[in-house]
Amino acid sequence: MERGELEALLSPRVLTAVDAEARPETPADVLARSTALRREGFSPEESAAILTQAALRRRARAKFGEFADRMLFTRAGLEQATRLEAAARHAARFRDSGAALVADLGCGLGGDALAMAALGLRVLAVERDEVTAVLAQYNLAPFPEATVRVEDAEAVDLDGVDAVWLDPARRTAGHDGTRRVAAADYSPSLAFADEVAARRPTGVKLSPAHDREAIPEDAEAQWVSDRGDVVELALWRGGLQRDGVRRAALVLGPVGAAELTAPADAEDEPVGPLGDHVHEPDGAVIRARLLGDVARTTGTHPVGPGIAYLSGDGPAASPFLTSFAVDAVLPFDRQRIRKELRARGIGRLEIKKRGVDLDPARFRKELGLSGDGEAVLVVTRTADRRVALLCRR
Structure with missing residues (x-):
């Protein structure tokens, strides 16, 4: 934001308009409101300042809640x-x-x-x-x-x-x-x-x-x-x-x-066999290198060397893990995965991956999904192979 934009924004008339402005949700809303503000006598710079702050306040609610409604922002800030x-x-x-x-x-x-x-x-x-x-x-x-x-x-x-x-x-x-x-x-x-x-x-x-x-x-x-x-x-x-x-x-x-x-980074648990559930740790746990502590407290273990997925039998009651029930363990083979998804009528697929070179968006297109079902596909490495785990949340 340049000084001229700031001066336009901080005039009492513009600040009053910012507080009264509904948050634009689409480009059409912005165009309509810009036209309306010009008719009300606001300059192009003032109209832009009003609509920019309205849009930023809308985005800022995710960070500041109701406080956002009386704050001023820049995009970078x-x-x-x-x-x-x-x-x-x-x-x-x-x-x-x-x-x-x-x-x-x-x-x-x-x-x-x-x-x-x-x-x-x-x-x-x-x-x-x-x-x-x-x-x-x-x-x-x-x-x-x-x-x-x-x-x-x-x-x-x-x-x-x-x-x-x-x-x-x-x-x-x-x-x-x-x-x-x-x-x-x-x-x-x-x-x-x-x-x-x-x-x-x-x-x-x-x-x-x-x-x-x-x-x-x-x-x-x-x-x-x-x-x-x-x-x-x-x-x-x-x-x-x-x-x-x-x-x-x-x-x-x-x-x-x-x-x-x-008191320090946690020692990892040994790799174990795939159970009927796979668990995705929260990113903060991975960054803090406390995955071993979570594994020990939940009775789970890594699915593969250096892989930040845990596995075990049954869901894990932990705020640090998201659990998925494993419906099928497949080799990482596109044709086999496509066939399984079609047989199950999976049309909506969330793809997660660790330890495998894979572009999820491109891979999803290659699978030719169709049907009303939905699933999660976890592509990863075990101790000896690459696998695709077809899961439910």
């Missing part, structure tokens, strides 16, 4: 913003540590600062991008405990600050969690984060794909997933880490939260 439930847990950790004033260095649109202020903490929110800082100030306006400052995070005077939260921006692609992210990819730098952690209790939000070899030995590393999507790695140091915890997987879902903790 919303993508990077911490989800409200995760931010609330960050804030609770600072509160429980006894901190009174927390510096949020690299506050972005203010999601974490909002959660901290809502718990009664005083917050110094620092953002070096002036436009983003103005939006953060607007978002934090209901909380007098929060102060927003335009400044480079590495230049902030921390005198009087009890604890620090850092959410470094990623310099390069990879924050979607699919590519390993190195220390050099962040700004402020992780060297700066190390310096801060030596002086203050510190939490740092990183990509879930952060290089594990770069995790400090004294840090509690907590991977967080939200409804199956691994969204962050939080490193806690300087007294914010829990005693005896160096690895944690926090799973947030529609019915609550569950967490698995350990």
